Amino acid sequence: MSKVDGALQYVRHFSKFGRSFRIQKQHPHLQRSESVKPQKAIPALEIASRNLSSFQTQLLIFRQLFDHISSTYTYLLACPRTKECVLVDPVLAQAKRDFQITQDLGLSIKYSVNTHMHADHITGTGYLRVLSGCKTVISKASGADADIHVQEDDEIAFGTQKLKVLSTPGHTNGCVTYYSPEQGVAFTGDALLIRGCGRTDFQEGNPRTLYRSVHEKIFRLPTATLLFPAHDYKGLTCTTVDEESRLNPRLSKTEDQFVKIMNNLNLDYPKQIDRALPANKVCGVYDIPQNP
Numbered sequence: 313m314s315k316v317d318g319a320l321q322y323v324r325h326f327s328k329f330g331r332s333f334r335i336q337k338q339h340p341h342l343q344r345s346e347s348v349k350p351q352k353a354i355p356a357l358e359i360a361s362r363n364l365s366s367f368q369t370q371l372l373i374f375r376q377l378f379d380h381i382s383s384t385y386t387y388l389l390a391c392p393r394t395k396e397c398v399l400v401d402p403v404l405a406q407a408k409r410d411f412q413i414t415q416d417l418g419l420s421i422k423y424s425v426n427t428h429m430h431a432d433h434i435t436g437t438g439y440l441r442v443l444s445g446c447k448t449v450i451s452k453a454s455g456a457d458a459d460i461h462v463q464e465d466d467e468i469a470f471g472t473q474k475l476k477v478l479s480t481p482g483h484t485n486g487c488v489t490y491y492s493p494e495q496g497v498a499f500t501g502d503a504l505l506i507r508g509c510g511r512t513d514f515q516e517g518n519p520r521t522l523y524r525s526v527h528e529k530i531f532r533l534p535t536a537t538l539l540f541p542a543h544d545y546k547g548l549t550c551t552t553v554d555e556e557s558r559l560n561p562r563l564s565k566t567e568d569q570f571v572k573i574m575n576n577l578n579l580d581y582p583k584q585i586d587r588a589l590p591a592n593k594v595c596g597v598y599d600i601p602q603n604p
Protein backbone atom coordinates (compact mmCIF):
# COMPACT_ATOMS: atom_id res chain seq x y z
CA MET A 313 0.00 0.00 0.00
CA SER A 314 1.39 3.41 -0.90
CA LYS A 315 1.85 6.10 1.73
CA VAL A 316 -0.96 8.12 0.17
CA ASP A 317 -3.38 5.16 0.17
CA GLY A 318 -2.43 4.40 3.78
CA ALA A 319 -3.20 7.95 4.78
CA LEU A 320 -6.48 7.78 2.87
CA GLN A 321 -7.61 4.69 4.79
CA TYR A 322 -6.63 6.33 8.04
CA VAL A 323 -8.77 9.32 7.24
CA ARG A 324 -11.73 7.21 6.12
CA HIS A 325 -11.61 5.47 9.47
CA PHE A 326 -11.87 8.78 11.28
CA SER A 327 -14.00 10.54 8.70
CA LYS A 328 -16.39 12.49 10.88
CA PHE A 329 -15.68 15.32 8.47
CA GLY A 330 -17.15 13.47 5.51
CA ARG A 331 -20.83 14.02 6.25
CA SER A 332 -22.94 16.38 4.23
CA PHE A 333 -25.41 18.84 5.70
CA ARG A 334 -27.92 21.06 3.98
CA ILE A 335 -28.39 24.01 6.26
CA GLN A 336 -31.83 25.47 6.88
CA LYS A 337 -30.81 29.09 6.93
CA GLN A 338 -27.48 30.31 5.77
CA HIS A 339 -24.98 32.68 7.29
CA PRO A 340 -26.28 36.27 7.21
CA HIS A 341 -24.06 37.00 4.25
CA LEU A 342 -25.62 34.20 2.23
CA GLN A 343 -28.88 34.19 0.36
CA ARG A 344 -31.75 32.29 1.97
CA SER A 345 -32.62 29.05 0.21
CA GLU A 346 -35.94 29.44 -1.65
CA SER A 347 -37.21 26.09 -0.40
CA VAL A 348 -36.86 27.01 3.29
CA LYS A 349 -39.77 28.41 5.30
CA PRO A 350 -38.55 31.42 7.31
CA GLN A 351 -40.28 30.37 10.55
CA LYS A 352 -38.25 27.15 10.61
CA ALA A 353 -34.97 28.91 10.00
CA ILE A 354 -32.10 28.21 12.38
CA PRO A 355 -30.19 31.32 13.52
CA ALA A 356 -26.79 31.58 11.91
CA LEU A 357 -24.93 31.49 15.20
CA GLU A 358 -26.69 28.27 16.13
CA ILE A 359 -25.55 26.75 12.86
CA ALA A 360 -22.01 27.89 13.62
CA SER A 361 -22.13 26.18 16.99
CA ARG A 362 -23.50 22.96 15.46
CA ASN A 363 -21.49 22.21 12.37
CA LEU A 364 -20.02 24.31 9.63
CA SER A 365 -17.65 21.67 8.36
CA SER A 366 -19.86 20.94 5.38
CA PHE A 367 -22.75 22.77 3.80
CA GLN A 368 -24.35 23.62 0.49
CA THR A 369 -26.31 26.67 -0.46
CA GLN A 370 -27.47 27.95 -3.80
CA LEU A 371 -24.24 29.89 -4.09
CA LEU A 372 -21.61 27.76 -2.44
CA ILE A 373 -20.60 24.20 -1.69
CA PHE A 374 -18.28 24.12 1.31
CA ARG A 375 -16.30 21.25 2.80
CA GLN A 376 -13.79 21.45 5.62
CA LEU A 377 -11.41 18.50 5.30
CA PHE A 378 -8.79 17.35 7.77
CA ASP A 379 -5.35 15.73 7.74
CA HIS A 380 -4.83 14.03 11.09
CA ILE A 381 -1.07 13.71 10.79
CA SER A 382 -0.39 17.46 10.52
CA SER A 383 -3.74 18.65 11.94
CA THR A 384 -4.22 20.65 8.74
CA TYR A 385 -7.56 21.86 7.42
CA THR A 386 -8.12 21.89 3.69
CA TYR A 387 -11.11 23.77 2.34
CA LEU A 388 -13.11 22.88 -0.74
CA LEU A 389 -15.17 25.78 -2.08
CA ALA A 390 -17.30 25.30 -5.16
CA CYS A 391 -19.79 27.23 -7.22
CA PRO A 392 -22.85 24.95 -7.62
CA ARG A 393 -23.85 26.64 -10.87
CA THR A 394 -20.63 26.37 -12.85
CA LYS A 395 -19.12 23.46 -10.84
CA GLU A 396 -15.82 25.31 -10.63
CA CYS A 397 -14.01 24.86 -7.32
CA VAL A 398 -10.89 25.80 -5.41
CA LEU A 399 -8.98 23.88 -2.77
CA VAL A 400 -7.30 25.94 -0.06
CA ASP A 401 -4.25 24.41 1.67
CA PRO A 402 -4.43 20.83 0.37
CA VAL A 403 -2.00 18.28 1.87
CA LEU A 404 -0.03 15.95 -0.41
CA ALA A 405 -0.94 12.87 1.65
CA GLN A 406 -4.65 13.70 1.15
CA ALA A 407 -4.52 14.94 -2.45
CA LYS A 408 -6.07 11.77 -3.88
CA ARG A 409 -8.90 12.01 -1.35
CA ASP A 410 -9.49 15.66 -2.19
CA PHE A 411 -9.43 15.00 -5.93
CA GLN A 412 -11.90 12.12 -5.49
CA ILE A 413 -14.35 14.36 -3.66
CA THR A 414 -14.30 16.84 -6.51
CA GLN A 415 -14.94 13.95 -8.92
CA ASP A 416 -17.79 12.61 -6.80
CA LEU A 417 -19.44 16.03 -6.75
CA GLY A 418 -18.90 16.63 -10.47
CA LEU A 419 -16.59 19.58 -9.80
CA SER A 420 -13.69 20.90 -11.77
CA ILE A 421 -10.72 22.23 -9.76
CA LYS A 422 -9.78 25.64 -11.11
CA TYR A 423 -7.17 26.54 -8.51
CA SER A 424 -5.31 24.78 -5.71
CA VAL A 425 -4.21 27.48 -3.36
CA ASN A 426 -1.77 27.89 -0.49
CA THR A 427 -2.10 30.45 2.29
CA HIS A 428 1.68 30.25 2.77
CA MET A 429 4.72 28.05 2.37
CA HIS A 430 3.93 25.42 4.98
CA ALA A 431 6.63 24.07 7.31
CA ASP A 432 4.80 21.09 8.79
CA HIS A 433 3.52 19.19 5.75
CA ILE A 434 4.04 19.00 2.00
CA THR A 435 1.44 20.89 0.04
CA GLY A 436 -0.89 18.93 -2.25
CA THR A 437 -1.14 21.72 -4.81
CA GLY A 438 1.50 20.35 -7.18
CA TYR A 439 0.00 16.86 -7.16
CA LEU A 440 -3.54 18.18 -7.64
CA ARG A 441 -2.24 20.06 -10.65
CA VAL A 442 -1.07 16.72 -12.09
CA LEU A 443 -4.35 14.99 -11.25
CA SER A 444 -6.72 17.71 -12.41
CA GLY A 445 -4.89 20.24 -14.56
CA CYS A 446 -5.71 23.03 -12.10
CA LYS A 447 -3.52 26.08 -11.61
CA THR A 448 -1.49 26.36 -8.42
CA VAL A 449 -1.50 29.57 -6.40
CA ILE A 450 0.70 31.06 -3.67
CA SER A 451 1.73 34.59 -2.75
CA LYS A 452 4.51 36.35 -4.60
CA ALA A 453 6.11 37.21 -1.25
CA SER A 454 6.39 33.51 -0.34
CA GLY A 455 9.21 33.05 -2.85
CA ALA A 456 7.74 29.65 -3.80
CA ASP A 457 6.95 28.34 -7.28
CA ALA A 458 3.36 28.28 -8.54
CA ASP A 459 1.41 28.97 -11.72
CA ILE A 460 -0.07 32.13 -10.24
CA HIS A 461 1.47 34.47 -7.69
CA VAL A 462 -0.96 36.65 -5.75
CA GLN A 463 -0.63 39.77 -3.65
CA GLU A 464 -2.85 42.19 -1.69
CA ASP A 465 -6.18 42.95 -3.41
CA ASP A 466 -5.89 40.22 -6.03
CA GLU A 467 -8.95 38.04 -6.49
CA ILE A 468 -9.31 34.31 -7.04
CA ALA A 469 -12.53 33.83 -9.02
CA PHE A 470 -14.40 30.55 -9.41
CA GLY A 471 -17.88 30.50 -10.93
CA THR A 472 -19.96 33.24 -9.31
CA GLN A 473 -17.67 33.36 -6.28
CA LYS A 474 -14.41 35.04 -5.46
CA LEU A 475 -11.76 35.16 -2.76
CA LYS A 476 -9.99 38.41 -2.10
CA VAL A 477 -6.32 38.28 -1.13
CA LEU A 478 -5.27 40.05 2.07
CA SER A 479 -1.57 40.15 2.80
CA THR A 480 -1.13 38.98 6.43
CA PRO A 481 2.62 38.41 7.01
CA GLY A 482 4.29 37.71 10.33
CA HIS A 483 4.11 33.91 10.66
CA THR A 484 5.95 33.91 7.32
CA ASN A 485 6.66 36.81 4.97
CA GLY A 486 4.34 35.38 2.35
CA CYS A 487 1.25 34.61 4.45
CA VAL A 488 -2.06 35.66 2.93
CA THR A 489 -5.67 35.41 4.06
CA TYR A 490 -8.32 34.59 1.47
CA TYR A 491 -11.53 36.51 2.16
CA SER A 492 -14.98 36.22 0.63
CA PRO A 493 -16.91 39.42 1.47
CA GLU A 494 -20.03 37.96 -0.11
CA GLN A 495 -19.99 34.83 2.03
CA GLY A 496 -18.58 36.48 5.15
CA VAL A 497 -15.81 33.91 5.51
CA ALA A 498 -12.01 34.17 5.60
CA PHE A 499 -9.28 31.53 5.43
CA THR A 500 -6.52 32.78 7.66
CA GLY A 501 -3.85 30.11 7.15
CA ASP A 502 -1.51 30.20 10.16
CA ALA A 503 -1.76 33.96 10.71
CA LEU A 504 -4.69 33.43 13.02
CA LEU A 505 -5.53 30.09 14.63
CA ILE A 506 -8.54 29.53 16.90
CA ARG A 507 -7.51 31.11 20.24
CA GLY A 508 -3.95 31.12 18.95
CA CYS A 509 -1.77 32.15 16.03
CA GLY A 510 1.09 30.92 13.92
CA ARG A 511 4.50 30.80 15.55
CA THR A 512 7.07 33.43 14.61
CA ASP A 513 10.36 31.67 15.37
CA PHE A 514 11.32 30.56 11.83
CA GLN A 515 10.64 31.29 8.13
CA GLU A 516 11.32 35.02 8.71
CA GLY A 517 8.58 35.11 11.33
CA ASN A 518 8.12 38.40 13.15
CA PRO A 519 5.69 38.88 16.05
CA ARG A 520 5.24 42.63 15.54
CA THR A 521 4.44 42.09 11.87
CA LEU A 522 1.99 39.32 12.75
CA TYR A 523 0.27 41.42 15.42
CA ARG A 524 -0.23 44.27 12.95
CA SER A 525 -1.45 41.93 10.19
CA VAL A 526 -4.10 40.46 12.44
CA HIS A 527 -5.19 43.76 13.99
CA GLU A 528 -5.07 45.83 10.83
CA LYS A 529 -6.46 43.27 8.38
CA ILE A 530 -8.30 40.35 9.97
CA PHE A 531 -9.79 42.14 12.99
CA ARG A 532 -11.03 44.91 10.70
CA LEU A 533 -13.28 42.53 8.79
CA PRO A 534 -16.96 42.55 9.85
CA THR A 535 -17.19 41.11 13.37
CA ALA A 536 -19.46 38.22 12.29
CA THR A 537 -16.96 37.05 9.66
CA LEU A 538 -16.32 33.34 10.08
CA LEU A 539 -12.62 32.55 10.29
CA PHE A 540 -11.27 29.21 9.14
CA PRO A 541 -7.62 28.46 10.03
CA ALA A 542 -5.09 26.13 8.41
CA HIS A 543 -4.69 24.11 11.62
CA ASP A 544 -6.33 23.21 14.84
CA TYR A 545 -4.76 21.02 17.50
CA LYS A 546 -7.77 20.81 19.85
CA GLY A 547 -10.63 19.76 17.57
CA LEU A 548 -12.06 23.23 17.04
CA THR A 549 -13.26 24.05 13.56
CA CYS A 550 -13.98 27.74 13.10
CA THR A 551 -14.22 31.05 14.89
CA THR A 552 -15.25 34.64 14.25
CA VAL A 553 -13.58 38.05 14.25
CA ASP A 554 -15.66 38.96 17.28
CA GLU A 555 -14.56 35.89 19.24
CA GLU A 556 -10.88 36.19 18.47
CA SER A 557 -10.60 39.91 19.07
CA ARG A 558 -12.14 39.38 22.54
CA LEU A 559 -10.90 35.95 23.51
CA ASN A 560 -7.65 35.16 21.72
CA PRO A 561 -5.18 34.74 24.60
CA ARG A 562 -2.30 36.15 22.54
CA LEU A 563 -3.81 38.65 20.15
CA SER A 564 -6.26 40.33 22.53
CA LYS A 565 -3.19 41.66 24.41
CA THR A 566 -1.08 44.74 23.63
CA GLU A 567 1.57 44.47 20.94
CA ASP A 568 4.40 44.41 23.49
CA GLN A 569 2.69 41.71 25.54
CA PHE A 570 2.12 39.72 22.35
CA VAL A 571 5.79 39.94 21.40
CA LYS A 572 6.79 38.67 24.83
CA ILE A 573 4.36 35.74 24.59
CA MET A 574 5.55 34.79 21.12
CA ASN A 575 9.23 35.00 22.08
CA ASN A 576 8.66 32.57 24.93
CA LEU A 577 6.57 29.82 23.30
CA ASN A 578 9.51 27.37 23.23
CA LEU A 579 7.82 25.04 20.75
CA ASP A 580 9.54 22.06 19.16
CA TYR A 581 10.16 22.53 15.45
CA PRO A 582 7.58 20.76 13.24
CA LYS A 583 8.63 17.16 12.64
CA GLN A 584 8.50 17.41 8.85
CA ILE A 585 10.11 20.84 8.47
CA ASP A 586 13.31 19.62 6.81
CA ARG A 587 11.47 17.90 3.98
CA ALA A 588 8.44 20.20 3.86
CA LEU A 589 10.19 23.51 3.19
CA PRO A 590 12.29 22.43 0.18
CA ALA A 591 9.30 20.58 -1.26
CA ASN A 592 6.93 23.49 -0.75
CA LYS A 593 9.37 25.89 -2.35
CA VAL A 594 8.57 24.01 -5.56
CA CYS A 595 4.84 23.61 -4.87
CA GLY A 596 5.30 20.13 -3.38
CA VAL A 597 5.86 18.67 -6.83
CA TYR A 598 9.24 17.14 -6.10
CA ASP A 599 7.65 14.60 -3.75
CA ILE A 600 4.84 13.38 -6.00
CA PRO A 601 4.26 9.63 -5.51
CA GLN A 602 5.71 7.63 -8.43
CA ASN A 603 2.61 5.40 -8.79
CA PRO A 604 -0.32 7.60 -7.93
Ligand SMILES: N[C@@H](CCC(=O)N[C@@H](CSS)C(=O)NCC(=O)O)C(=O)O
Nearest residue numbers: 431432502508509510511581582583584
Ligand atom coordinates in the same frame (compact mmCIF):
# COMPACT_ATOMS: atom_id res chain seq x y z
N1 LIG B 1 3.71 19.59 16.22
C1 LIG B 1 3.51 19.94 14.86
C2 LIG B 1 3.86 21.40 14.59
C3 LIG B 1 3.05 22.34 15.40
C4 LIG B 1 3.36 23.77 14.95
O1 LIG B 1 4.46 24.26 15.13
N2 LIG B 1 2.38 24.39 14.32
C5 LIG B 1 2.60 25.67 13.68
C6 LIG B 1 1.72 25.75 12.47
S1 LIG B 1 2.37 24.72 11.20
S2 LIG B 1 3.83 25.91 10.53
C7 LIG B 1 2.28 26.84 14.60
O2 LIG B 1 2.46 27.96 14.18
N3 LIG B 1 1.85 26.59 15.83
C8 LIG B 1 1.55 27.65 16.74
C9 LIG B 1 1.24 27.12 18.10
O3 LIG B 1 1.05 27.92 18.99
O4 LIG B 1 1.19 25.88 18.25
C10 LIG B 1 4.40 19.12 13.94
O5 LIG B 1 5.35 18.50 14.44
O6 LIG B 1 4.16 19.13 12.75
Ligand SMILES: [Fe+2]
Nearest residue numbers: 430431502510
Ligand atom coordinates in the same frame (compact mmCIF):
# COMPACT_ATOMS: atom_id res chain seq x y z
FE1 LIG C 1 2.80 27.54 8.85
